[in-house]
Amino acid sequence: MDLAKGGDLLQRINFSRNNIQLIKEEEIWMIFFHTLSGIDVLHQKKIVHRDIKPANIFLANDGKAQIGDLNVSKIAKQKFLTTFTGTPFYMSPEIYKGLPYDEKTDIWSLGCILYELATLQPPFTANNIMDLRLKQIPKQDSLASRFLKLNHSRMGVITS
Numbered sequence: 001m002d003l004a005k006g007g008d009l010l011q012r013i014n015f016s017r018n019n020i021q022l023i024k025e026e027e028i029w030m031i032f033f034h035t036l037s038g039i040d041v042l043h044q045k046k047i048v049h050r051d052i053k054p055a056n057i058f059l060a061n062d063g064k065a066q067i068g069d070l071n072v073s074k075i076a077k078q079k080f081l082t083t084f085t086g087t088p089f090y091m092s093p094e095i096y097k098g099l100p101y102d103e104k105t106d107i108w109s110l111g112c113i114l115y116e117l118a119t120l121q122p123p124f125t126a127n128n129i130m131d132l133r134l135k136q137i138p139k140q141d142s143l144a145s146r147f148l149k150l151n152h153s154r155m156g157v158i159t160s
Helices: 008-016 026-043 094-095 104-119 129-136 142-149 152-159
Strands: 057-059 065-067
Touching: 008 057, 008 104, 026 057, 026 065, 026 104, 094 104, 094 129
Parallel strands: none
Antiparallel strands: 057 065
């Protein structure tokens, strides 16, 4: 996929949000698995992307997804990385806490994207980065409790 004729995933989410139209489950899973495959390739090469977010996932007209924008990616020469980097809505708690992190941070980000694809809203929202940090770290069960409020047709997408 040389050109992302389908735009990026953020544009796709915004289109659905603006048109009050949920994304079809089949499309969600196609995007998720293509992105997961791309993350797997990076991780096999010991590369941590560190900024997995909808604007960095590009779509072809056939629905295939590809990860882009490797500007802050890093080869993990040692087991853990420590630089505070990424996009706040998709950053893992380890980064917010200033703890060493590894490739699992990309998986956290992809989980946030899966939630957003299913609900058209990021899992955590706030007016500033400090409030966002506070929402992510101490209340680890709050995300699960929000799943229960989703209608049952969307639950399958998130928990399958």
